[in-house]
Amino acid sequence: MTIAVNVRFLLKDKLEGIGRFTYEILRRMVLNHPETNFLFFFDRPYAAEFVFAPNVKPIVLFPPARHPFLYIWWFEWAIVRALKQYKAAIFLSLDGFMSLRTSIPTVMVVHDIAHMHFREHTPFLVYHYYAYFVPKFIQKASQVITVSNFVKHDVMQNFILKKEPIVCYNAGRDLFQPLNPLEIQNMRIQYSEGKPYFLYVGSVHPRKNVGRLITAFDLFKTKTNSDFKLLIGGRIAWQADSVQKAYESAQFRKDILFLGFVADIILPKIVASAYALMYVSLSEGFGIPIVEAMYCDVPVITSNTTSMPEVAGDAAILVNPMDVKSIANAMIEIVDNQALRNHLIEKGRVQREQFDWNVSSETLYQVLLNQQ
DSSP: EEEEEEEETTTTTTTOHHHHHHHHHHHHHHHHTTOOOOOOOOSSOOOOOOSSSSEEEEOSSSSSOOOOHHHHHHIIIIIIHHHHHHSSEEEEEEOOOOSOOOOEEEEEEOOOOHHHHHHGSSSSSHHHHHHHHHHHHHHOOOOEEEEHHHHHHHHHHOOOOSSOOOOOOOOOOTTOOOOOHHHHHHHHHHTTOOOEEEEEESOEEEEEEEEHHHHHHHHHHHOOOOOOOOEEEEEEESSSSHHHHHHHHOOTGGGGEEEEEETTTTTTHHHHSSSSEEOSSSSOOOOOOHHHHTTTTTOEEEEESSHHHHHHHTTTEEEEETHHHHHHHHHHHHHHHHHHHHHHHHHHHGHHHOOOOOHHHHHHHHHHTTTT
């Protein structure tokens, strides 16, 4: 069997949510099933590390698909031509896009449909591409995969599907492990002037709610007069004006440190050295950093909306992401109540066991087999 896969988010040193899902799922699938041939469709020159085994044939298809007009060209022309040329039996698309012009069975992963709920956070042309094409993609797909039950139900409530979606969770990685006290202190000396810190990890754009997080941290500092820092790790994506304004207005902005994109080689140690992870996004399809923090025995403060309660379970403090006071009060609570912090760490050790890349990868592979 030959499976063609859209891997355009496999970008060296730039793996984020969809790219991370793509990498973890496919690496296991390829290595566990040497009897299957995989065609990896890249949209630009690729790194050799993404050709996981001899049963992968990497193919670069023009043009680089990073604009709505180029999405159409890549998916409706380049992909269609390549599927015919290489005689693929199944097409797997891991980023929520697919081709409408191919008759080959297609399995598509939907990570969220946030554009429907946060139109104002989506660039104009991108929104209109989503609004036109996503309903058609979801209706045409042979099978839709979602990364949480929240997304599954959101999709079912808003679109027509051939079949009920199947859930394949994200998970944590073995790189994320607890550090001993000396290692934690050394990391804090390097990144937070030796002080304890709250940490946000992820891209910075309006849906991630980093502006309110900064304002909440400022309120926390005002009420506690503590020496805590706030570290923000992630690339500036788009529409970051609110973050800049919140930072410039913060009384304690000297205690807010922007790390930029954090490479995998150091990210696990930065997470493991945090006092708590702050993940107060407005909307998430899953929220991988929540699970990665649990693997590091770091407690989590996250939002009470969308998929985040599902991922966090009873192992996090849930807050209203629109309410700065709610976020600040949670920060105060986790600093003042060591017993609560320890309780959340223990709960996290249990909750994280629900999420396993091996299980998700094999579930998705069996779905692909069923399309034949």
